[in-house]
Amino acid sequence: MSAKQSPIADDLAKLFEVAWIDLPVAAAKRLFANEDEGAVREAGWKAYDAWVRLANDAANRVYANPAFGTVAGRGIEGVLRVQRVGAAVASAIFGNLWPAIGLPTATELQALRADVKALREELRTARIEASEDQTAKDGYAAARGAEAENAAAAVIWNGFKPERKRPAREGKKSVAL
Amino acid sequence: MSLFNDLAGYWLDGAVRTLDAIGRGFGSQVSADPPPVTPYEVIYEGGKVSLRHYRARNRIHATPIVLVYALIKRPFILDLQPGKSVVESLLKQGFEVYMIDWIPPTRADASRGFDAYVNQDLANAVRAVRIAENVEQVNVLGYCFGALLSLIYTALHRENVKNLVTLAIPFDMGVRELPIYNLMDRVDDGAIELITKIYGNCPAWMVNLGFTAMSPVHHAFDKYVGLYRNAQRDGYAEMFDLFERWMSSDVPLAGQIFREMTGDIFKRNLLAKGEFKVGGRPVDLREVTCPLLNIVAELDDVVHPGSSLPLPRKVGSADRLNLTFPTGHIGAAVSAGAIRKMWPQVGEWLADRDHQGWDNWKNPVKNAD
Numbered sequence: 001m002s003a004k005q006s007p008i009a010d011d012l013a014k015l016f017e018v019a020w021i022d023l024p025v026a027a028a029k030r031l032f033a034n035e036d037e038g039a040v041r042e043a044g045w046k047a048y049d050a051w052v053r054l055a056n057d058a059a060n061r062v063y064a065n066p067a068f069g070t071v072a073g074r075g076i077e078g079v080l081r082v083q084r085v086g087a088a089v090a091s092a093i094f095g096n097l098w099p100a101i102g103l104p105t106a107t108e109l110q111a112l113r114a115d116v117k118a119l120r121e122e123l124r125t126a127r128i129e130a131s132e133d134q135t136a137k138d139g140y141a142a143a144r145g146a147e148a149e150n151a152a153a154a155v156i157w158n159g160f161k162p163e164r165k166r167p168a169r170e171g172k173k174s175v176a177l
Numbered sequence: 178m179s180l181f182n183d184l185a186g187y188w189l190d191g192a193v194r195t196l197d198a199i200g201r202g203f204g205s206q207v208s209a210d211p212p213p214v215t216p217y218e219v220i221y222e223g224g225k226v227s228l229r230h231y232r233a234r235n236r237i238h239a240t241p242i243v244l245v246y247a248l249i250k251r252p253f254i255l256d257l258q259p260g261k262s263v264v265e266s267l268l269k270q271g272f273e274v275y276m277i278d279w280i281p282p283t284r285a286d287a288s289r290g291f292d293a294y295v296n297q298d299l300a301n302a303v304r305a306v307r308i309a310e311n312v313e314q315v316n317v318l319g320y321c322f323g324a325l326l327s328l329i330y331t332a333l334h335r336e337n338v339k340n341l342v343t344l345a346i347p348f349d350m351g352v353r354e355l356p357i358y359n360l361m362d363r364v365d366d367g368a369i370e371l372i373t374k375i376y377g378n379c380p381a382w383m384v385n386l387g388f389t390a391m392s393p394v395h396h397a398f399d400k401y402v403g404l405y406r407n408a409q410r411d412g413y414a415e416m417f418d419l420f421e422r423w424m425s426s427d428v429p430l431a432g433q434i435f436r437e438m439t440g441d442i443f444k445r446n447l448l449a450k451g452e453f454k455v456g457g458r459p460v461d462l463r464e465v466t467c468p469l470l471n472i473v474a475e476l477d478d479v480v481h482p483g484s485s486l487p488l489p490r491k492v493g494s495a496d497r498l499n500l501t502f503p504t505g506h507i508g509a510a511v512s513a514g515a516i517r518k519m520w521p522q523v524g525e526w527l528a529d530r531d532h533q534g535w536d537n538w539k540n541p542v543k544n545a546d
Contacts (some may be wrong), residue, residue, distance in 0.1 A: 048402065055394040063356035080371040087375055138542025 008057040015050040187401040194425050198380050208426045210253045215264050221305035224298040226276040237271030238531045240339050243306055243315050244276040249323035249384045251426035254510050257419055261511050270524035275306050282431040287377035290433035292456035299330045303337050316340035316527055321345050332464045340530050344472040345480045345506050347396055349449040352483040355393050369439050373432040381427040463493035470526050472500045479506040
């Protein structure tokens with residue numbers, strides 16, 4: 001057995017040392033000797049640092065493990081293959097089959113939305129124009145109505161009376177051509 | 178109980194942020210960057226590159242620096258906060274700084290590989306800098322995946338590079354010290370092909386998952402405990418928010434470069450073996466003859482230091498150096514220690530090798546006057 005400890009064993013030993021010696025000692029001093037909590041806090045952070053080192057070493061060990069590497073490598077490739085098949089299927093369905101059965105694509109839907117939006121705009125403009133026209137027409141009609149009323153009044157005022165229809169003369173021989 | 182209340186609140190915020198990032202990753206959206214700390218102007222856009230120019234107030238070095246960021250996240254980590262910004266540090270040291278902001282690829286860019294990114298985009302960006310600065314050569318500084326792009330660019334276009342700085346470069350992938358690599362080894366080429374067949378590119382949510390899987394305990398809850406423990410520290414909460422925003426700023430990786438990166442570089446280690454080809458041309462690292470500074474983050478848990486350290490031995494440079502710094506992968510860019518101690522060393526190294534540039538350099542500002 002090698003005399004030199006592996007980093008992970010070293011970190012583990014440090015973590016135990018801090019968790020089982022430093023931290024309880026600091027807590028006891030705080031409790032019985034009425035020392036401030038700085039020592040406890042410091043021991044706590046020391047324990048945390050030892051734990052982080054341990055976690056890092058563990059992660060590195062996992063990465064360095066050939067079995068994990070093989071599984072992860074194969075996993076990545078597998079996911080990529082599935083993704084590629086998924087992309088191909090999506091492309092086949094949404095690129096060719098989808099339109100073939102008469103369903104619109106996203107691009108077409110977007111174009112349609114743009115068209116509808118443009119139509120709405122046109123309609124809104126047309127409505128505004130129409131309402132302006134109507135207002136103008138109403139104004140014109142009102143003006144013309146008033147004018148006509150005045151005109152009728154003028155006609156009556158002029159005292160014009162249509163001539164009475166003359167009865168046909170009896171015995172008339174001539175015929176108007 | 179404040180501990181549990183606060184932790185639960187932090188954890189919920191984080192869960193919402195992660196779900197949001199994953200949701201974005203399924204589509205083609207990319208999160209919005211926070212406001213830049215250092216002002217810049219975009220001087221060139223082409224292909225998948227947007228080239229930013231950060232102007233130094235007191236420029237004292239002739240050769241500009243081109244920062245090449247990684248393709249898989251947004252580059253604002255290099256300009257995160259006043260006092261915690263690589264860009265700011267380099268500007269203060271008197272360098273003119275340019276940064277490549279990679280434009281996220283769409284499905285139509287699935288065929289873009291190292292050839293497109295290095296021989297077209299990066300080459301065009303460096304050309305734009307050379308024209309703008311009226312210089313023959315530039316300093317190239319690459320971070321992580323960006324360092325890989327920078328190294329390949331230097332090997333293929335060495336005439337344009339005065340000095341090369343690589344930071345946290347995933348170079349020798351034969352070094353399998355990080356446990357997550359074991360998992361990656363088991364994902365065979367067929368699965369990589371499947372990813373590009375289904376999505377075109379490697380989707381952003383998958384990039385996010387990869388980062389999370391590297392330290393599951395930290396991402397699941399330890400970072401929230403860290404926030405609770407440091408909440409009283411000045412600026413910590415703000416920094417945490419910005420950092421989390423960056424962590425969820427994943428960008429999809431173009432299909433072809435994803436295949437090349439995972440198959441040729443990560444699994445078969447072709448770059449370190451000298452068998453990697455870009456655009457049909459072998460990438461011969463002996464062609465890298467400019468001075469090389471290789472920065473290695475000693476506590477890097479994304480790119481193992483062991484995979485960065487062998488780089489200087491493989492290049493043709495006579496002037497080559499490994500600079501190790503006790504920080505993590507991201508800490509190299511944002512930690513106060515790195516900004517205070519490491520980046521000034523980088524600036525000094527570049528400054529020592531800059532003097533020759535003055536002969537040919539014409540100060541564009543002076544010319545404008």
